[in-house]
Amino acid sequence: MNAPLKNDRVPWLQGPSADSVERAVKCSTVSSEGKNPWRLILLGAPGVGKGTQAELLTERLGACHLSTGDVFRAASKRRDCDQSPAMKAALEYMRRGELVPDSTVWEMVRERRECILCTGGFILDGFPRTLSQAESLKELMETEHLSLSAVVNYELSVDEIVQRLSGRRTCDKCKSVFHVTEKPSKGKGVCDRCGGRLFQREDDRPEAIAVRLEAYERSTAPLIHFYKNLGLLLPIVAKGSPDEIFTRTMDKLADDKSKAS
């Protein structure tokens, strides 16, 4: 299914298991040694299209997409005895509906540090989320004499995000997702794939979105300030189609790189 050179991200998704914390799987990607790889962090509120941009950037830049969300999804499908202690602890917090503490998140990332140090570069998505996580990452990278290329921050007004997210409709049978304006189903309120009924998830109601966005802003404001002070922040307007946003990102990155050299 995958092209031979496409990174399967096994070392990132899997990490070390419970009994062999130091024996992580190695990455199968051919690394681009010597050609100054991209090391990016992606920031952006839910609804700005960060996931799509991460995929497009990964394809173009060749750096590995390291998403902490993907790590959690992969881990929740694995057997308990295959999880490292940090992963077990993180899943336990999530089951209880609690925030995973910084130290546990950092332990999970540290277990996967081979991916951070990889000569192919990386595109971090979902990490760091707090100032303390950002400081831990900075420390690790400094110790290894690595530097970040940029911190890409996708920006969109609250109104626009609400408009985007509140248009989503989910199938009650197969869970396919549609959008009233951007990706409408052929029959109104009916799923194209299975004929199920489309409904608006509780999470996608404007009031719920506003609450989520507020929480996001509160937690990332210090992070944005931190990277701005380091001269690494690259704000990108997340308006328009995914292709337009991608072109804008690539232009800004090229601009940034020429300024730096």
Ligand SMILES: [Zn+2]
């Ligand atoms: Zn369906």
